[in-house]
């Protein structure tokens with residue numbers, strides 16, 4: 001993806017400015033401040049600002065728990081305890097502000113996270129840019145037969161499909177431009193542009209709600225395109241709040257929660273009992289998930 005010259009000039013000018021502060025900063029975040037990380041064919045994410053760090057979470061939590069000991073090991077243990085026990089408010093003390101360029105269909109999924117502050121590019125006020133998302137060949141797949149929300153195998157005629165997406169986008173933009181030339185209001189001309197056109201926004205969210213977003217959008221059931229953004233945010237989190245990020249991986253992202261019935265099944269297996277699928281106890285999908293998660297294909301008939 002080519003970052004526009006104008007944006008690079010703005011980034012360079014902003015990165016030349018330095019301010020002194022008594023506030024804690026995170027060197028790894030200072031390094032990447034304002035720089036764009038390319039996503040899809042025209043998208044990016046860049047950090048505009050951040051507030052707080054792992055220590056800010058500990059500082060806030062200690063108000064509730066009293067002073068206590070303060071070694072690095074204790075701080076790490078406290079953060080991991082807070083996340084494990086879902087004591088969430090200390091994580092709200094940290095905030096991240098991103099500048100995101102994303103296709104509108106991704107924006108529609110993203111905006112469902114209501115607990116953030118957003119300022120979006122206005123296509124009533126400004127003219128849309130000629131940037132449309134055209135999926136790469138590997139992503140042009142058939143409707144999944146197993147997951148009604150997902151995609152399956154790559155299509156044999158993906159090249160043809162890709163070309164038709166590209167040519168429709170070009171036609172839509174040409175029509176949009178001709179409507180503007182005829183004097184049609186920008187707020188009306190934009191209605192013919194498809195949802196693979198790119199938009200931009202500033203998005204500010206606290207760390208607690210960002211982790212919720214990440215849990216949903218890093219998951220393989222999330223649409224591939226929004227997952228690409230979540231992967232970049234994951235890299236940012238690792239640099240910004242490494243202890244919290246690791247705790248998130250351990251207690252949320254790669255953790256499994258069990259229903260009371262599934263817990264009962266695992267207990268019976270551990271006691272050496274034979275277990276058969278019982279659809280009065282759990283649905284087929286629940287059995288499939290449990291068996292898949294713990295690789296019990298040879299154990300449960």
Ligand SMILES: Cc1cc2nc3c(=O)[nH]c(=O)nc-3n(C[C@H](O)[C@H](O)[C@H](O)COP(=O)(O)OP(=O)(O)OC[C@H]3O[C@@H](n4cnc5c(N)ncnc54)[C@H](O)[C@@H]3O)c2cc1C
Pocket residue numbers: 112113114115116209212216217221222223
């Ligand atoms: C794979 C996937 C598929 C999806 N499919 C669909 C779909 O088909 N259709 C669809 O409409 N959505 C769909 N969604 C969106 C989903 O239903 C949620 O709206 C979205 O993930 C935001 O989650 P959230 O409510 O936890 O986040 P947020 O909106 O950030 O809210 C966080 C929490 O804050 C609280 N909160 C926020 N606002 C309110 C409020 N007004 N009142 C009370 N409490 C509030 C709630 O506790 C909420 O859980 C999908 C999401 C995913 C990840």
